[in-house]
Amino acid sequence: MKQIAFIGLGHMGAPMAANLLKAGYLLRVFDLVQSAVDGLVPLGASAARSAHDAVDGVDVVITMLPASQHVEGLYLGEQGLLQHIAPGTLVLECSTIAPASARKVHHAAAERRIPMLDAPVSGGVGGAVAGTLTFMVGGDAQVLEKARPIFAAMGRNIFHAGLDGAGQxxxxxxxxxxxxxxxxxxxxxxxxxxxxxxxxxxxxxxxxxxxxxxxxxxxxxxxxxxxxxxxxxxxxxxxxxxxxxxxxxxxxxxxxxxxxxxxxxxxxxxxxxxxxxxxxxxxxxxxxxxxxxxxx
Amino acid sequence: MKQIAFIGLGHMGAPMAANLLKAGYLLRVFDLVQSAVDGLVPLGASAARSAHDAVDGVDVVITMLPASQHVEGLYLGEQGLLQHIAPGTLVLECSTIAPASARKVHHAAAERRIPMLDAPVSGGVGGAVAGTLTFMVGGDAQVLEKARPIFAAMGRNIFHAGLDGAGQxxxxxxxxxxxxxxxxxxxxxxxxxxxxxxxxxxxxxxxxxxxxxxxxxxxxxxxxxxxxxxxxxxxxxxxxxxxxxxxxxxxxxxxxxxxxxxxxxxxxxxxxxxxxxxxxxxxxxxxxxxxxxxxx
Amino acid sequence: MKQIAFIGLGHMGAPMAANLLKAGYLLRVFDLVQSAVDGLVPLGASAARSAHDAVDGVDVVITMLPASQHVEGLYLGEQGLLQHIAPGTLVLECSTIAPASARKVHHAAAERRIPMLDAPVSGGVGGAVAGTLTFMVGGDAQVLEKARPIFAAMGRNIFHAGLDGAGQxxxxxxxxxxxxxxxxxxxxxxxxxxxxxxxxxxxxxxxxxxxxxxxxxxxxxxxxxxxxxxxxxxxxxxxxxxxxxxxxxxxxxxxxxxxxxxxxxxxxxxxxxxxxxxxxxxxxxxxxxxxxxxxx
Amino acid sequence: MKQIAFIGLGHMGAPMAANLLKAGYLLRVFDLVQSAVDGLVPLGASAARSAHDAVDGVDVVITMLPASQHVEGLYLGEQGLLQHIAPGTLVLECSTIAPASARKVHHAAAERRIPMLDAPVSGGVGGAVAGTLTFMVGGDAQVLEKARPIFAAMGRNIFHAGLDGAGQxxxxxxxxxxxxxxxxxxxxxxxxxxxxxxxxxxxxxxxxxxxxxxxxxxxxxxxxxxxxxxxxxxxxxxxxxxxxxxxxxxxxxxxxxxxxxxxxxxxxxxxxxxxxxxxxxxxxxxxxxxxxxxxx
CATH class of the missing domain: 1.10.1040.10 (N-(1-d-carboxylethyl)-l-norvaline Dehydrogenase; domain 2)
Structure with missing residues (x-):
């Protein structure tokens, strides 16, 4: 049973996390808005106190954030999350951000030997709730095969667009x-x-x-x-x-x-x-x- | 067996006329380019010496011309074809022209009690040859019903777009x-x-x-x-x-x-x-x- | 002393006509709006009952109308004004219309041996009132020289743009x-x-x-x-x-x-x-x- | 007599530096292209071996580089030039770059108490040679007053556009x-x-x-x-x-x-x-x- 950290529980992130819970995954969730965290707990999620706390010991990290600056701000830098994620942990970055930002995070993850995919979605809130999202995935094809069951719990079409940043x-x-x-x-x-x-x-x-x-x-x-x-x-x-x-x-x-x-x-x-x-x-x-x- | 005058035997008109012949219609054909007329005769068409000659005594007139000015020039004015077409003859104007030009011809045809449809096509030369054109038809719905078998001999989809000019x-x-x-x-x-x-x-x-x-x-x-x-x-x-x-x-x-x-x-x-x-x-x-x- | 027919007394035409009166020209004025005609009479204009009446016996005809269809409608056709203007009368068409429309009127005027200029203005109502309009003139250069004093009574810059329609x-x-x-x-x-x-x-x-x-x-x-x-x-x-x-x-x-x-x-x-x-x-x-x- | 470091001696930088020499300033010049440096020496410039070497002990630093990444790369970071420029030295950044990049350099300069202006030019190579450039300057108005004579040696119009980045x-x-x-x-x-x-x-x-x-x-x-x-x-x-x-x-x-x-x-x-x-x-x-x- 895989343990997943899910960070970013907005209009899209919350129902995506809910579908993962439904599919039987163990989730540690975090959002800057406490009520968003609280909403997931009754569905079986475990509440993390911070992003760093969320990623501690998990197998997979999923992020769903508003924009490039949030993603870069979260992952990069000396205090960035990548410094706290164990090498080998699978990172699925599902926010819609600039390809250049995605490539920066890919690069930093690779340096830490953390396999990562950029995997923005389409399908809107309706698709997130129904579990029928489309994932457009950039990164290594073999990594995508490992991640496929997780994506499949949240979406219907999963496309491999190409290498790092290609999803974006x-x-x-x-x-x-x-x-x-x-x-x-x-x-x-x-x-x-x-x-x-x-x-x-x-x-x-x-x-x-x-x-x-x-x-x-x-x-x-x-x-x-x-x-x-x-x-x-x-x-x-x-x-x-x-x-x-x-x-x-x-x-x-x-x-x-x-x-x-x-x-x-x-x-x-x-x-x-x-x-x-x-x-x-x-x-x-x-x-x-x-x-x-x-x-x- | 209906007799049809077909005027305008270019890249589109010629194969459209050929399909009508194949469907068993009797055709009197005319084009300013004599070789275009000659090409249809072996397929069973009768060659007219002029547009006026072509429309003499037919049940249906079909035109397929390059642009608004050709259509207005052919049909309108004191020497225009509408003066030579018998009231009640069905006119199917298939050229792609300005809606305003189509409406002018509709108006003049109505004054002469000649039922007319503007019926531009899409599908290109390929569709004209294969008989799979799309007709977008403007004019009276009952007139369209009369014309439908003729369109069907040349195309596949026949849409009634609305009143006069709506096809264009x-x-x-x-x-x-x-x-x-x-x-x-x-x-x-x-x-x-x-x-x-x-x-x-x-x-x-x-x-x-x-x-x-x-x-x-x-x-x-x-x-x-x-x-x-x-x-x-x-x-x-x-x-x-x-x-x-x-x-x-x-x-x-x-x-x-x-x-x-x-x-x-x-x-x-x-x-x-x-x-x-x-x-x-x-x-x-x-x-x-x-x-x-x-x-x- | 030249006699001018001025047809079209809107926001632009009225002050242009007033400036001609100020410069000493005799004006016969007409507009479909009677109050527009009445407004010019106290300034010395003579009121015409119709456009045909206005052009009777004058040396110059000036028109200032809203759009192409008004200009074509006024001048052209069997009942058109050009049939009532004496050959040799100078026609200054100052409306802003399609170049193609201007060329049609030029053509019809030439057939009647009526010298004509297309002479749209810029400068707005302010320029019309102040007599500082710019005239962009199309037509024969010698005709323009004859018309120049009249333009000069209404404007400041008078450009010869080229042949028929070039002003437009x-x-x-x-x-x-x-x-x-x-x-x-x-x-x-x-x-x-x-x-x-x-x-x-x-x-x-x-x-x-x-x-x-x-x-x-x-x-x-x-x-x-x-x-x-x-x-x-x-x-x-x-x-x-x-x-x-x-x-x-x-x-x-x-x-x-x-x-x-x-x-x-x-x-x-x-x-x-x-x-x-x-x-x-x-x-x-x-x-x-x-x-x-x-x-x- | 002020000593100026001039970095970036391309099509624009070289003639700008030449005009400063003509006006009597002492120049230490640097460019990655050695021939560009060599070209200025006969006019009286002193050749620096590196950007760091160029700024050593000068009163003013002027840079004229191709794009945002070059300016950010030169000034910012732990090895950046701002770490080697003495507080109080006047920095005139004349490249045309993104306002956001200019603001980053402004911010870093302010932290080091280095007065800086973003001062992109217009006027092209011709203006650079003739000394008739236009400077559009962003930054403190008092700093601009200090820099004005230097700009005046290279250009004619000097506009104060506003605060940091406003020149860009x-x-x-x-x-x-x-x-x-x-x-x-x-x-x-x-x-x-x-x-x-x-x-x-x-x-x-x-x-x-x-x-x-x-x-x-x-x-x-x-x-x-x-x-x-x-x-x-x-x-x-x-x-x-x-x-x-x-x-x-x-x-x-x-x-x-x-x-x-x-x-x-x-x-x-x-x-x-x-x-x-x-x-x-x-x-x-x-x-x-x-x-x-x-x-x-």
Whole structure:
């Protein structure tokens, strides 16, 4: 029976930890917010007093934190967690962070002979609760095979993206593309509707033609077209615009490192930042539809 | 047995006419290029000496022309074809043109009590040859029902988009979205590859995640990822950049009429025009990948 | 003493006509809005009952109308004004319209041997009142020399842009560039202020460096930097966003005709259309600053 | 007589150092490229064997390095130059780097009680040679007063942009705006020329109208319009596209820190990166004109 330290029990981390408990793993959990820790204890987790306390003697460390600076701050430096994790312990870093940050942690872990994977997820809170997350994994393939049962307890699709940091790269590329799909779908729907088409009819035509994409398939941004999409419940829930803006920023950081031109991705970044300035940061990211139809 | 006048026998029109012949329709065909007419005669078509001659006494008129000005020039005005088509004759206008132009022809046809449908297609030359085109149809639903067997002889999916001009609107919205999907996919693949990922692995991850779209599914722009895609044969064949640039221009014309903001669609228009200036107009539109990776 | 017919007495036309009266010209004026006509009579104008009535027997016809369709509607066709204007009468078409529309009117005027200039203005209502407009003139250079005193009564700078339609082309190119300057200035100021700079200091540095442009020189979009700019009076007055959006649309029409890529101009068009959807159409176009700083 | 250590003797640093020598300052110079050091000795500089050697006992340290990582690498860390510079020595960091990097060095310098200014320049190699650079200075105003005579020996305009890092912020904001002006001017000229205008006439009209900006004033991107502009000598010399791309990247980094939307700046970044991929990195940045007119 493997013992796992789970650090970072937010909207995503808490249900992921709960699914590991359900699968029979022993968990030591920690979060800076005490109530988040307390919420896991009734499900069988053991509460740690600190991150250092959490990792003491475990076989696996999982972290799920908000951003690059938190991950670097936690693991690196003279007081960093890597100095307290025993060599050979498996580290699964599941936060969505800059590929460059992931590579720094990989490098430091390797120096301490700690096998590590960067494994950001997609699927949102819904997927975390349901245990249907997608993991995009960077690092050694053999290490991934060891970690696979653990990922499988929290998710459904587990992709090996490549070497150190590749999980993060795949994640930011995918989410940049997702933002482009969503905005492109939203502006094309608005164009059609303004020119007299029914949004449902146009959605169906494009979905079954060469305009077909994930947004039209399962996440239509026009209110009322899909009963279960956030658009049909006032853009509540789902994947927040603020998080999309964050991921687009990470894609821009990656593009900056390699000097890549990303004309649509850059424009998508600006459009989501405009949305945030207008107060839509805590709405689902399909709320971008409103930019094109103030009437919605 | 219905008699059909088919005018416009280019790359698309010729195989469409051939499929109608195969289905048993009697065809009178005309094109300004005599060799195009001659090519259809061995298949059973009767050669007309002019457009006016072609439509004389037929039950159905089908046109497949390059652009708005050709369609307006053919049908409208005192010498226009509508003056020579008998009331009650079914007109199927299959060219891809500006919605505003389509509406003009609809209006003039209605005045002459000629039932008309705007019915642009997608699917390219391949679809025209195979008889698997998609028709996006604008006009009266009952008229569409009469025309359905004729469309079915040339295509597979027949969508009723809405009233007069709606077929053209659906087409330009779909193709605008397609251009956005393609560029977004291309720049995201290039970003991932520059950051160390394998294009095939990244394609597969995004295809099965929320970045999934038509380009990743059947038309991957990175050479070698999909054996049958134009990208894997030097971007030859397929749907030409020049035609995509034309369709994007039509979407911009529609946006101009209604004052719609189309940030990604407008940028896609500029990027395809840049490609054309660089001499890629006669390559498949997935050649946009090269903008982001000169090495390809 | 020359007699002039002046048709179109809106915000721009009325003060332009008043300046002609001040300069001693005899004016017959017409507008669809009777009160606009009545307002000019006390200044010495003679009221015409219709456009046809206005042009009867005059030496010069000046028109100042809202958009392409009004100009085409007025001049062209069997009932068009050109059929009622005597050959040799000088026509000065000062509306801002599509170059293609201007060329149509030029063509029809030439057939009737009526010398015509397209002569859109810049300088706004303020310039119209003060008689300091800029005229960008397309058409024959000798015709321009005849018209020069009339333009000089209404404006300060009179540029000969080229042949038929060139005035309109110059106008839309200039206004496209103006929109780009303004948005670029606004987003750069916002970036600097968010990073701790004083907007006045940053404005002054850029104005005197290679970022120098008309907006920083006389029309700073940040409230309070320039006392007399619209930004410092709640973006009231000035050159309305709705008019800028219209001119950007004309630039896009011109780009569509020639297949030009205008990446920044297209994006500017979308951004102004977004502003219009948010209800800022009747504010000065420097209100684009608010997109980048909701706090303003 | 003040003694100055000057580190970084590239295209910009070498002529700046030469001007200081001309003004009578005593210089100890260092560069990793020995020939660069050797070139200054005949002008009166003393050659240092290392950066550490250069700063030993001087009153002022000036650095002019390629990028953030070089500046951070030189000054920071346990072996960093700040550990070898005596408290009270004036440090003038003239490289163009990320504001965040500048602030890191400021912070470390303050801890060692070393007064420092970030003072990036504009004006290019020409300005460096002629001693007409513009300095945009961040840091304490009193420190700037002490440094002013030194800056004055190398440049003409010296702006105090604000506190620590403000010089860098002003520089990236200005250069972002400059890129936007240049692309906007280039695409508007191309649009006008394609629609029949003479580039010189159109340039003059826009320069004197509301499209007026630095590019039209002194740096016209269309070949032949301005005899002395890089465009008229095959886009040789001037301010390289590669450097503009770098500065635009720094602006994007600043925007990322504050979550600013920079739609035109982001698009400009992508367009310059496309230019670089096409091999124009070592041409003057006005070469962007070629994107819009392949014939040039």
């Amino acid at each position: 790269v795949a994640k930011v590329c995918n989410n940049q593309l997702l933002a482009i799909l969503m905005i492109g779908t939203a502006e094309s729907l608005a164009l059609g509707v303004a020119n007299g088409l029914d949004p449902l009819v146009l959605s169906e035509i494009m979905r079954r033609s060469s305009g077909g994409n994930w947004a039209l398939e399962v996440y239509n941004p026009w209110p009322g077209v899909m009963e279960n999409a956030p658009a049909s419940r006032g853009y509540e829930g789902g994947f927040l615009s603020a998080l999309m803006a964050k991921d687009l920023g990470l894609a821009q950081e990656a593009a900056q490192l390699t000097g890549n031109a990303t004309p649509l991705g850059s424009l998508a970044t600006s459009l989501y930042r405009l949305l945030l300035k207008q107060g839509f940061g805590d709405k689902d990211f399909s709320v971008v539809q409103k930019l094109f139809d103030q009437g919605l | 609107v659906a087409k330009v919205c779909n193709n605008q979205l397609l251009a956005i999907l393609m560029i977004g996919t291309a720049e995201s693949l290039a970003l991932g590859v520059a950051n160390g990922l394998d294009p095939l692995v990244l394609s597969e991850i995004m295809r099965r995640s929320s970045g999934g779209n038509w380009a990743l599914e059947v038309y991957n722009p990175w050479p070698g990822v999909m054996e049958n895609a134009p990208a894997s044969r030097g971007y030859e064949g397929g749907f030409l950049s020049a035609l995509m640039a034309k369709d994007l221009g039509l979407a911009q014309e529609a946006a101009q009429l209604t004052g719609n903001a189309t940030p990604l669609g407008s940028l896609a228009t500029s990027l395809y025009r840049l490609l054309l200036k660089q001499g890629f107009g006669d390559k498949d539109f997935s050649v946009v990948q090269k903008l982001f990776d000169q090495g390809l | 082309v110059a106008k839309v190119c200039n206004n496209q560039l103006l929109a780009i300057l303004m948005i670029g200035t606004a987003e750069s100021l916002a970036l600097g202020v968010a990073n701790g700079l004083d907007p006045l200091v940053l404005s002054e540095i850029m104005r005197r460096s290679s970022g120098g442009n008309w907006a920083l020189e006389v029309y700073n979009p940040w409230p309070g930097v320039m006392e007399n700019a619209p930004a410092s009076r709640g973006y009231e007055g000035g050159f309305l966003s709705a008019l800028m959006a219209k001119d950007l649309g004309l630039a896009q029409e011109a780009a569509q005709l020639t297949g030009n890529a205008t990446p920044l101009g297209s994006l500017a068009t979308s951004l102004y259309r977004l502003l219009l959807k948010q209800g800022f159409g009747d504010k000065d176009f420097s209100v684009v600053q608010k997109l980048f700083d909701q706090g303003l | 912020v002003a520089k990236v904001c200005n250069n972002q705006l400059l890129a936007i002006l240049m692309i906007g001017t280039a695409e508007s000229l191309a649009l006008g020329v394609a629609n029949g205008l003479d580039p010189l006439v159109l340039s003059e009209i826009m320069r004197r109208s509301s499209g007026g900006n630095w590019a039209l004033e002194v740096y016209n991107p269309w070949p032949g319009v301005m005899e002395n502009a890089p465009a008229s000598r095959g886009y040789e010399g001037g301010f390289l596209s590669a450097l503009m791309a770098k500065d635009l990247g720094l602006a994007q980094e600043a925007a990322q820190l504050t979550g600013n939307a920079t739609p035109l700046g982001s698009l400009a970044t992508s367009l310059y990166r496309l230019l670089l991929k096409q091999g124009f990195g070592d041409k003057d940045f006005s070469v962007v004109q070629k994107l819009f007119d392949q014939g040039l």
